[in-house]
Amino acid sequence: MAIPNKILLFTGALLMLNSSNAQVIHTKKSYPQTDFRPPLELRPALAGAFGELRKNHFHSGLDYKTNQHEGYPVYAAADGFVSRLKVQIGGFGNAVYIDHPNGYTTVYAHLQRFNTRIAQTVKDCQYQIQSFETDFSPRYLEISVKKGDIIGWSGNTGSSGGPHLHFEIRDTQTEEIINPQLVGLALPDHIKPEIGGLYVYHLDGESFSDQTPKRYFPVVGNAGTYKLQEAPLIDVSEEVGFGIVAYDKNSASDTKHGVYSIDLLVDGQNIYSASWERFFFNHSRAINSYIDYPALQTSNKWIQKNFVEPGNLLTIYKNLVSNGLLHISDKQIHQVQYLIKDVAGNTSTLNFRIKYNPTAIITNKKKTDTLLFKYDQANTFNTDKVNVLLPKGVLYSNLNFAYSSSPKPIDGFSPIHHLHNKLTPLNDTIRLWIKPENTLPVNLKEKALLVDNRRMAQGGTYEDGYVKATVKIFGSFYVTVDTIAPTITPINITDGKSMKNSSKMVFKISDHLSGIKKFVGTLDGQWILMEFDPKTSTLWHSFDDRTSAGKHFFKLSVSDAKANEKVYKARFYR
Ligand SMILES: [Zn+2]
Numbered sequence: 001m002a003i004p005n006k007i008l009l010f011t012g013a014l015l016m017l018n019s020s021n022a023q024v025i026h027t028k029k030s031y032p033q034t035d036f037r038p039p040l041e042l043r044p045a046l047a048g049a050f051g052e053l054r055k056n057h058f059h060s061g062l063d064y065k066t067n068q069h070e071g072y073p074v075y076a077a078a079d080g081f082v083s084r085l086k087v088q089i090g091g092f093g094n095a096v097y098i099d100h101p102n103g104y105t106t107v108y109a110h111l112q113r114f115n116t117r118i119a120q121t122v123k124d125c126q127y128q129i130q131s132f133e134t135d136f137s138p139r140y141l142e143i144s145v146k147k148g149d150i151i152g153w154s155g156n157t158g159s160s161g162g163p164h165l166h167f168e169i170r171d172t173q174t175e176e177i178i179n180p181q182l183v184g185l186a187l188p189d190h191i192k193p194e195i196g197g198l199y200v201y202h203l204d205g206e207s208f209s210d211q212t213p214k215r216y217f218p219v220v221g222n223a224g225t226y227k228l229q230e231a232p233l234i235d236v237s238e239e240v241g242f243g244i245v246a247y248d249k250n251s252a253s254d255t256k257h258g259v260y261s262i263d264l265l266v267d268g269q270n271i272y273s274a275s276w277e278r279f280f281f282n283h284s285r286a287i288n289s290y291i292d293y294p295a296l297q298t299s300n301k302w303i304q305k306n307f308v309e310p311g312n313l314l315t316i317y318k319n320l321v322s323n324g325l326l327h328i329s330d331k332q333i334h335q336v337q338y339l340i341k342d343v344a345g346n347t348s349t350l351n352f353r354i355k356y357n358p359t360a361i362i363t364n365k366k367k368t369d370t371l372l373f374k375y376d377q378a379n380t381f382n383t384d385k386v387n388v389l390l391p392k393g394v395l396y397s398n399l400n401f402a403y404s405s406s407p408k409p410i411d412g413f414s415p416i417h418h419l420h421n422k423l424t425p426l427n428d429t430i431r432l433w434i435k436p437e438n439t440l441p442v443n444l445k446e447k448a449l450l451v452d453n454r455r456m457a458q459g460g461t462y463e464d465g466y467v468k469a470t471v472k473i474f475g476s477f478y479v480t481v482d483t484i485a486p487t488i489t490p491i492n493i494t495d496g497k498s499m500k501n502s503s504k505m506v507f508k509i510s511d512h513l514s515g516i517k518k519f520v521g522t523l524d525g526q527w528i529l530m531e532f533d534p535k536t537s538t539l540w541h542s543f544d545d546r547t548s549a550g551k552h553f554f555k556l557s558v559s560d561a562k563a564n565e566k567v568y569k570a571r572f573y574r
Contacts, residue, residue, distance in 0.1 A: 025341055026273075026275060027182060029277075031182050036183055037078070038077070039108060040066070041073070042067070044187050046063060046187060047065045048257070049181075049343075051276025051316075053291060054287070057285060058279065058287050061109075062168075062180050066163050066164050069163055070163045071153045071154065074151055074153060075150060077098070077147065078104075081099060081140075082138055082151075083097050083098065084097035087122060087135075090158055092107075092109035093155065093156075093157025093158025093160060094114060095108065096108045104169055104183070105171075111155050111157060112155025113153050115149075117143060121143065130527045132519075132532055171278070176279065177278060179277055179278065186343065188252060189343070189344035189346060190251050193248040193259045193348045194246065196219065197303075198243070199242065199245075200214060201214045202236075202237045202360070203239045203325060208309055208396075209397070209424065217231060225349060227350065227352065233355055235357035236328060238327060239325055239327055242264060242305075243292055243306060244306060248346075258276065260275055261340070262275075262338065263338070265337045267334050268337075271321040272324035273318040275318055277316075279315055283314050286312045290304065290305060294424075306324050307325045309375075311375040311393065311397060333354070334353065336351070336354055338351075373395060373400075374398050379401070381419075385405070385434070387433035388419060388430060390431075394430055401420050417477050419432070419474045421475070429471065432469050432470065446562070446563070448467045450480075451477070459514075467479045482560060485566040486564070487508075488508075489508040491506040493554075495570045496571055498572065500574060503542060504540045504543060505543075505554070508537050509537060513562075514560045515561050516559075518559045519558045519559075520557045523546075523553070524553050529541060548574070551572075552574060554570050554572060555567065555568070
């Protein structure tokens, strides 16, 4: 076995989380163990753990279960001051950030509401900038909190799939997200990780792609000891990588979570080590390189690849030999071992043997008409009808880029341009310009946008003869137009109604294509706060002492991304 000399050593701390069973996990840094209290007073149970595999990101905190209800008090985990407040239509919804003197920041997200003091600050800001969405830092030290103060109540705001509290701990300086279970908030856990299957990828000098030949080996075992169901000896080709299906449960609930670390050893030597101690937000999308992305897209399988593509900048890797790829050319049998740990140090192993066999796999080298895109540079593809620019850093590996087109669809103003395929992930946006045909009327140019072949809006504006957009995926795109305004359905208000006994006015709003971009409510000509929850398409205004008794004139304007506007007007009494 050839061991290339690119070796990354880990200079780790050993963290003893549970002295009763004296199990250890590796961490790079050491963390305070007594500074923070849990943010809820419920028995801790997780709906999501740190580093868990999610679509397009690793989970960045702990999701505490809240008995499927909203409205539990949320407590400051330690003394500090509120450093950032956020109201977001998607994402974190209502969120509080607290900076602590020990150098950490805690984040509390999807809150139903803030405490009175914070709520007032947020509302003042919303009225000042005339926007429901806000993201601002209160003046330094303006809102200080003590450990255990109620900062708000748990909820389901933003992109939340059910009531829970999303809680994070970050390094204030670097903004790295840290596993809260390493910072004194560990949950009881005596259950070892489970291993669900092994994959062998035959790279043999090629970049990883949906074309990479791979084989699946079922795994059997329990109580931490796993082996292959069949094939006691796996034949490998010249260059192979491994992939694993693994998850963890803790003692608090039956929910499946991500594991803490994965180590891969060949003949006792560690060639791959990854752990979810801490990572950077702006690397999180590289989960699409960490996993077998084509397998997720085509068969909804979460396979964790234990070799690293060159354009993957994730900092979860603690030790890598030859990026986790194995180059074997001798006739010996080699021992391979997986060590998989949860954050409490419970360890599971999978052992198997491999042997080099040059006939192990016949690589299906499909030579199609493609263009080589290199991962470490910017790449472009241009015709007289389409213009594609991939900035440096969006590819994880070199790519044989394929392009084709097909005739324009019935609602289209351009052919459908097929950019490679959906099985190759991108780390960031790429520039896509499509030239509309001259059947696009001059007066509709400002209504033009790009859609994919399922007619999902991809944005874009008409400029210099092109509809110009940025997209985050490869796939099939064409030009169409959106000329239809959003709809507004009043729920509890009609023209001339008395609203004396209503605490709010409520509407449902929706848009059919480009999406709601702006909503503006005015009362007697003055801007008022309209709040929006896209999960229920609900838009509302909660009356406060800004609205005096008597007659009022209300106007609501809702616009989509192509400036199609719908207006609703009503007089009411208060
Ligand atoms: Zn979460």
